[in-house]
Amino acid sequence: EADIYQTPRYLVIGTGKKITLECSQTMGHDKMYWYQQDPGMELHLIHYSYGVNSTEKGDLSSESTVSRIRTEHFPLTLESARPSHTSQYLCASSAAPAGGSDTQYFGPGTRLTVL
Amino acid sequence: GQSLEQPSEVTAVEGAIVQINCTYQTSGFYGLSWYQQHDGGAPTFLSYNALDGLEETGRFSSFLSRSDSYGYLLLQELQMKDSASYFCAVSLNQGGKLIFGQGTELSVKP
Numbered sequence: 151e152a153d154i155y156q157t158p159r160y161l162v163i164g165t166g167k168k169i170t171l172e173c174s175q176t177m178g179h180d181k182m183y184w185y186q187q188d189p190g191m192e193l194h195l196i197h198y199s200y201g202v203n204s205t206e207k208g209d210l211s212s213e214s215t216v217s218r219i220r221t222e223h224f225p226l227t228l229e230s231a232r233p234s235h236t237s238q239y240l241c242a243s244s245a246a247p248a249g250g251s252d253t254q255y256f257g258p259g260t261r262l263t264v265l
Numbered sequence: 266g267q268s269l270e271q272p273s274e275v276t277a278v279e280g281a282i283v284q285i286n287c288t289y290q291t292s293g294f295y296g297l298s299w300y301q302q303h304d305g306g307a308p309t310f311l312s313y314n315a316l317d318g319l320e321e322t323g324r325f326s327s328f329l330s331r332s333d334s335y336g337y338l339l340l341q342e343l344q345m346k347d348s349a350s351y352f353c354a355v356s357l358n359q360g361g362k363l364i365f366g367q368g369t370e371l372s373v374k375p
Binding site for chain 2: 183187189190191192193194195198208209238240242252253254255256257258259261
């Protein structure tokens with residue numbers, strides 16, 4: 151059973167506010183990911199990390215930033231939220247593969263609405 | 266660029282068998298995964314193929330043909346709880362990122 155947590159689950163906030171979406175996992179996984187998903191659409195990778203102090207931008211350009219100071223924690227920050235940031239944000243983690251699938255375990259997501 | 270194609274929606278009845286296809290064109294290929302997502306919740310891993318052939322996990326099976334850049338997910342003995350979105354995803358390299366398809370919404374009718 152995967153143990154990956156996201157808070158808050160739902161967030162409604164006004165334009166221009168700074169927000170941080172939290173993601174934590176207790177599995178000791180080296181790799182962590184942030185995806186953005188609009189309703190009924192595919193998951194777009196916006197950030198990923200292969201270990202502490204390692205972060206990379208994903209395939210979808212995003213104005214958000216991330217940090218990875220501890221293995222278990224991978225927060226995502228928006229300095230100034232805009233209505234275009236309204237979406238669901240999913241966090242995932244995976245272990246380094248041992249020749250098998252690099253299964254990703256997902257958190258429940260944060261549904262962000264920016265007014 | 267990278268592209269994965271899968272049908273946007275499929276409808277089937279309880280007890281039936283349904284196949285969800287996925288074709289891909291990617292710059293690299295290490296394996297094909299399938300994930301299930303209920304109502305926009307957390308996607309959960311279903312199956313993985315790195316080599317050609319069929320992998321069976323209970324009611325779910327997944328097939329891969331690397332030469333055809335094609336795979337499918339087969340769901341047998343459909344149940345109402347199988348109504349969900351199903352995503353195929355390509356691993357570009359070992360331990361690398363996943364590229365997801367647009368998802369197939371499966372509706373199971375009584």
